[in-house]
Amino acid sequence: MRLIFQRRPGSTALWLDTWPRPLDLPVGAALGLHLPRPAPSSELVVTTQAGEVRLASPAAGWAVLSLRGRVLSLHAEGGPVRLSGGAGEGPEFPACRVWSGEGLIPEALWRGARIMGEGRVLALAGGPARPFLRLRAGELGRIALPPYPLPGPVDPVLTALRGELPLAQLEGLTLTLRAGAFCEILWEEVQLRPNNLANSVAPSRR
Amino acid sequence: MGMPERILVIIPSPECGGAERQTMQVARGMARMGAEVIAVADPSILPGLTPLAEAVTLYAAPIAFDAGVEISAMRARQRQGLAPLLALLRADTALICLGLPNEGVGAMQALHAAEIRMLAMTHLVRRDGVMGETDRAALRGVRASWASVSAPASRRLEAMLRLPPGAVATVPNGLAPGGSIPRTARGGRPILLSIGRLDVRKGATLAPQLAAAITPARLLMAGRGPLAGVLTGVPGLELLGQVNDVPALLAKADAFLLASDHEGCPLSVLEAAAAGCPILATVAALEAWPEPARFARFVLRDASHIAAVFAETLRDTEGTTVRVAEARQVAAAWDEAAMIRRTAFLLAATCA
Numbered sequence: 001m002r003l004i005f006q007r008r009p010g011s012t013a014l015w016l017d018t019w020p021r022p023l024d025l026p027v028g029a030a031l032g033l034h035l036p037r038p039a040p041s042s043e044l045v046v047t048t049q050a051g052e053v054r055l056a057s058p059a060a061g062w063a064v065l066s067l068r069g070r071v072l073s074l075h076a077e078g079g080p081v082r083l084s085g086g087a088g089e090g091p092e093f094p095a096c097r098v099w100s101g102e103g104l105i106p107e108a109l110w111r112g113a114r115i116m117g118e119g120r121v122l123a124l125a126g127g128p129a130r131p132f133l134r135l136r137a138g139e140l141g142r143i144a145l146p147p148y149p150l151p152g153p154v155d156p157v158l159t160a161l162r163g164e165l166p167l168a169q170l171e172g173l174t175l176t177l178r179a180g181a182f183c184e185i186l187w188e189e190v191q192l193r194p195n196n197l198a199n200s201v202a203p204s205r206r
Numbered sequence: 207m208g209m210p211e212r213i214l215v216i217i218p219s220p221e222c223g224g225a226e227r228q229t230m231q232v233a234r235g236m237a238r239m240g241a242e243v244i245a246v247a248d249p250s251i252l253p254g255l256t257p258l259a260e261a262v263t264l265y266a267a268p269i270a271f272d273a274g275v276e277i278s279a280m281r282a283r284q285r286q287g288l289a290p291l292l293a294l295l296r297a298d299t300a301l302i303c304l305g306l307p308n309e310g311v312g313a314m315q316a317l318h319a320a321e322i323r324m325l326a327m328t329h330l331v332r333r334d335g336v337m338g339e340t341d342r343a344a345l346r347g348v349r350a351s352w353a354s355v356s357a358p359a360s361r362r363l364e365a366m367l368r369l370p371p372g373a374v375a376t377v378p379n380g381l382a383p384g385g386s387i388p389r390t391a392r393g394g395r396p397i398l399l400s401i402g403r404l405d406v407r408k409g410a411t412l413a414p415q416l417a418a419a420i421t422p423a424r425l426l427m428a429g430r431g432p433l434a435g436v437l438t439g440v441p442g443l444e445l446l447g448q449v450n451d452v453p454a455l456l457a458k459a460d461a462f463l464l465a466s467d468h469e470g471c472p473l474s475v476l477e478a479a480a481a482g483c484p485i486l487a488t489v490a491a492l493e494a495w496p497e498p499a500r501f502a503r504f505v506l507r508d509a510s511h512i513a514a515v516f517a518e519t520l521r522d523t524e525g526t527t528v529r530v531a532e533a534r535q536v537a538a539a540w541d542e543a544a545m546i547r548r549t550a551f552l553l554a555a556t557c558a
Contacts, residue, residue: 003240061209097240120208120558124550126240129209132555161552163372182372186551 001030001099001107003126009034009095010087016094017080020047020073025098027070030107032062032097032126034084042079047072055108062097064129066106097126103189104154105173109145113187117141122186131187135166135179143187145173154190161186208558210241210298214322215262217247217303218284218310220270222254223403224473225329228355228379229303230258235546236553237261244295246288267291271309281344284312285319292320299556300324301549307331307363308341318348323556325549326350327377329470331359333490337366351556353377353549355471356494375552378494379471380545381480381537387457389482396423398516399459399483401452401474402466404431404445409465409488415509417442420516428455456481461519465507466491475502476540479533484519484526486512501533 005026013036023046025031031046031053037060044055049069058081074094085091099107113121113131119141123129133141156170163183169176175187215233219226230245237243243262247255248270255264268287272280300322304310307328317324331354345367352367353375354360360374367374398420402408410433417425421442428449437445449455452474456462462478464487471494478485485502492498503519505512519526 003238006240008242120555122551122554122558123209124213124236124239124241124554125209125211127236127547127550130551132208132551132558134558159548159551161548161555162375182370184375184555 001102001128003097004028004100005096005098006126007086007089007093007095007097009036009084010089012085012091013082014085014091014094015080016044016074016076016083018075018077020075021094023071023074023094023096025071025096027067028098028100029067029102030064030099031067031071032064032099033058033074034062034095035060035082036084037082039076039079039081042081043077044081045075045077047074064108064111066102066108099126104150104192105145105148105190109148112146114144115141116143119143132161132184133177133187134184135177135182137179137181139179141177141179143175143177148173150190151192153193155193156187157189157191159186159188160184208554210554210557212242212244212295212297213553214292214295214297214300214317215243215245215303216269216288216300216310216313216317216324217245217251217255218269218271218313219251219303219305220248220272221403222251223305225303225305225470226251226255227258228329228473229301229327230255230262231382231542232301232546232549233262234258234260235542236550239546239550241550244297246291265291265295269310269313271305277308277338277340281312281315284310285316288313288316289319292316292322297322299553301553302326304328305330306335307366308337311341311344314348314350315344318350324350325553325556326352327549328352328354328359328363330468331362331366331470332468333362335362335366342367351375351552353552355379358493359470375548377545377548377552378540379473379476380540380542381473381476382542384453384480387453387481389457396420396460396516396520397426397458398423398461398463398486399426399428399455400463400465401428401449401455401477402464402472403429404433404437406433407466407468409463409467409507410437412465412507412509412512413437413443414440416512419509419513423460423516426455426459428452452477453481456483459483461486461516463505463512463516464488464491465505465512467507470494476537480537482530482534484530485533486515486519495536501529501536503529 046053084095086093119133122132131143161184166177166179249266404410428446461484469491
């Protein structure tokens, strides 16, 4: 995932309502829009060449939506949404970010991770957002991503920012970690399991 | 929070060397990720940092560590130098570049007073290094997250700061991707190349004897430092001063030498590895890598031993070729993107 376009949030804001507001942005895999305040009763709707993408109850800060095709317009449903205007460009140009090239799991899903234990979803500005857990010896933690169809069985790719990697088990998109010693873990990505004989279409040798 | 947008990079160094270059490399990477990155350094080193800044905004503050100043006065100077800027800049988190672990204690106190979380990245943790009781007392209560550039250095830092095992993160240095320069066809007198500050730590005092010992080969030294004056005019030794195109220099050398008595994770080793230049180094200089004997030849800090290993490097072409191939893989595996990504998440974790 790479940040390809950015308009930083400034001090101005614009109200987004049901009227579609045209948006001219480079084609990317994810779009971030900046909200100065949460909009719990509203839904952000982005219309692209491939259809609509929706995000209900966006929180304050960067709201990220996965994209397919070029963005055409933007509107809100269920109530108006306040968006930050671009720094130095005024409210007509909403603050936004566009990323290209997503992994197996879209960026918006990582940002929606639920974490059971001491942790957060971490991101540096427009960089990738990934769930992070801090575990002490003997502790168990869990990270659950929203449901998402994957092309096959996957294994988690974990990084130990501190300490050693704990035991990890992935069921669906729920990751359970059991630590033998203090560690700080980042769930970086998932990778498709390599084919083994059980999955192979080649004839059995037995 | 966990999602910082405005990052402060504090560089309280008295000079612009490898640690500062690496810090600016990370700062540029974070700016490319979309963060607003502001670097603060002493006015004396700003000219060296300016060409490395790109989208990073530079500010000057009188914060350079000076070993000649009494330690509590040094801390006060850094605190007073940084405090007005911190109030102005309102950063979400800070990365502080520490040549040695105690070089930025005053700056860390200023960050703590301004309620800015920080990642203290230590580049050198000497085997004989100690953290003075007054420094440790000054750091008490300062909420800092620590990291260093190699696993052995991290373990030493934990011992020095009396932190639990695993508390110090490790972020190995990484090399920016760049076009490799073809090795120049060698002929004539072989070249042994040293890159780094001309000081005792890097082994520059060995140069006069080494130049004599490897004759008729030439000893080339790139870099500046306090021993430059002493080494000027030594027969067989060529001082190159500050060299910007290091890959081109490595491409024409027959071997690269790093005779340091301690190092963090030297970028010059990665640059030599990427350039396919055979590496001769002390064990201490290569402690960041798990199996350095696979890609380098070890030398003692002794001119005649270095000369003997250099001669073996030229003679044993098969052994040298195997090591050079290993070294290229090491350079490819330790990449800049991984270093920046890891630092970015560690910084974000300071806000979690």
